[in-house]
Amino acid sequence: MFKFEPSPYGSLVRSFNFEPTPEGYLMSHTTVTVAIAYHSGFGHTRRLADRVALGASSVPGAKAVLAPVDTITDGLWDTLSAADAIIFGTPTYMGTASGTFHAFAEASSKVWHGRGWQDKLAAGFTISGGMSGDKLNTLQFLTVLAAQHGMNWVNLGLVPGWNLADSRDDEVNRLGFYLGLGAQVPNDVDAAGLNTGDLETAELLGARVARQALTLLAGRRALVAA
Ligand SMILES: Cc1cc2nc3c(=O)[nH]c(=O)nc-3n(C[C@H](O)[C@H](O)[C@H](O)COP(=O)(O)O)c2cc1C
Structure with a gap:
């Protein structure tokens, strides 16, 4: 819901009217929920x-x-409204998120209007057929989507793998992304053939976001209790 308020500079500013997380909720919750909002065309x-x-x-x-x-x-x-963190996942199609994921992102404008995901954590992952495949563009799109919602982006937090002469192509973060997970699978290989390094990286991303969400919850609880 929009409302107009005078700003300290004399003009009217448009602000949102949204409730901060209620203190009662904070004090009664010690666990967090991480939602994974994803689309997959072929698994x-x-x-x-x-x-x-x-x-x-x-x-x-x-x-x-x-x-x-x-x-x-x-x-x-x-489901997404009840989550402490939302991890967005989409294949890279034509250098961006899939059309289905874009439809979801567009539909989330209703949530944007009420600032429903404000201050939640966000993160993202994508996969494509090419080693690059323009996945960075997809991760950047997910980051911007999160920013529009006022969410706080959690990056991958891993150094690049597969970047030394004797390193292997199944290392964690083998494609060296920082914003999120960028995975790769040849176009003629099905989901059973995913790279083990990519799968491990996916697991690490989920764990990282969960830890960050718990840290944030503990901080908010401490502030309320102080
Ligand atoms: C419509 C379409 C567009 C695609 N565009 C790209 C692309 O831009 N870059 C790329 O490397 N791979 C591209 N691919 C390959 C997919 O990213 C790849 O097969 C991915 O693993 C599909 O994931 P999914 O099974 O979850 O849908 C495309 C595939 C399709 C069907």
């Missing part, structure tokens, strides 16, 4: 999403929930 992104979920739920105090975005229902929005 590759879905397998990564499963591993991201596994990583998130491996952190004590965190649970993961998979939220496929190809069917946009009230239940999908409720």
Whole structure:
């Protein structure tokens, strides 16, 4: 909901009227939920999403929930609204997120209007057929989507792998992304053939986001208690 308020500089500024996380909620919650909002045309992104979920739920105090975005229902929005963090996952199609994911992103403008995801954590992953495949553009799109919602982006937090003469092509973060996970699979290989380094990286991303969400919750609780 919009409202207009006078700014200290004398003009009217448009601000949003949204509730901060209620103190009662903060004090009664010690666990976090990480939602993985993803689309997958042929199963590759879905397998990564499963591993991201596994990583998130491996952190004590965190649970993961998979939220496929190809069917946009009230239940999908409720799941995302209840989450402490949302990890976006999409294949890279034509150098950006898939059309289905874009439809979801566009539909999220209703949430944007009410600042429903403000201050939640966000992160992202993508996969493509090419080693580059223009995946960086997809991760940047996901980052901007998160920023428009006022979310706080959690990066991958891993140094690049597969970057020394004797290193292997199945190392963690083998394609050397920083913003999120960029995975790769040849166009003629199905989801069962995903690179083990990419799968491990997916798990690490999920765990990292879960840890960050728990840290944030602990900080918010401490502030309320202070
Ligand atoms: C419509 C379409 C567009 C694609 N565009 C790209 C692309 O821009 N770059 C790339 O490297 N691979 C591209 N690919 C390959 C997919 O990114 C790759 O197969 C990916 O693993 C698909 O993931 P999914 O099974 O979750 O849909 C494209 C595939 C399709 C079907």
